[in-house]
Amino acid sequence: MTAYDIAARLPAIDELRKRCKALAVLERIIDGGAPYYAYTSRWGRDEAAPMSNGSGDEWTIVFTSHGGFIRVFDHESAMSPYRDADHELWPGLLDGLPEAFHPQVAEPAFCDETGQFFATSVLWRLTGDDRWRAGEGIVFAPLRGPYDFGPDGYYLLDILLDDIVDRFVEFCGDYYEIQVDPAAVAHVVAHRPLTDAAVRALNPQLTVALVREDLAEIDYPVAAP
Helix, strand or coil: CCHHHHHHHCCCHHHHHHHHHHHHHHHHHHCCCCCCECCEEEECCEEEEEEECCCCCEEEEEEECCEEEEEEECCCCCCCHHHCCCCCCCCCCCCCCCHHHHHHHCCHHHECCCCCECCCEEEEEECCCCCCEECCCCCCCCCCCCCCCCCCCHHHHHHHCCCHHHHHHHHHHHHHCCCCCHHHHHHHHCCCCECHHHHHHHCCCCCHHHHHHHHHHHCCCECCC
16 A cells, blocks of 8 residues: 555545544543644644654644645655655655645755655645545555555554544554553544543543643643533
């Protein structure tokens, strides 16, 4: 699979935004440290959902007035710009990128110290589009063995697909080595207003009041007292 496959499976912009917010809320409740999944409603004039696994893999989804822009970086990908001394992007990665998203390619957070935009996969969807898109005519690097999950890091976005509840439960088991309540995860994914009961089902040490500031940053609904 590649970016073309994940583009066909990602939800519409508004639903993707909700899923990104849900991941950030779940992450904040379960682990108050450096977030694996985060969300800010104040990314300049836009909103952004960054992911970083702490091992060099990351993605950021920027929600703008024009639509959604996704940048993925898999540090072990054969399509990494660091595969050679020139640090050039993989051919075709930005082919067809609408002008509305060109500022994202110059965004300092997505560039290295030389100002070079770095990514192994880029997707976008303009408001009103019927699907997500990737660069035109990309010839992807071949898989390098049975443990190569994909040439461009597309798999890092898998958690945002329709089975997000099951994937997050599995993620918590693998990454945090804990079992979380699927019903509480589903509560957050459905964007039902957060209650103390839902928070404690995920982390008995917390209440809504203790994460209220983070919820405001994420712009996630809270149940009335």
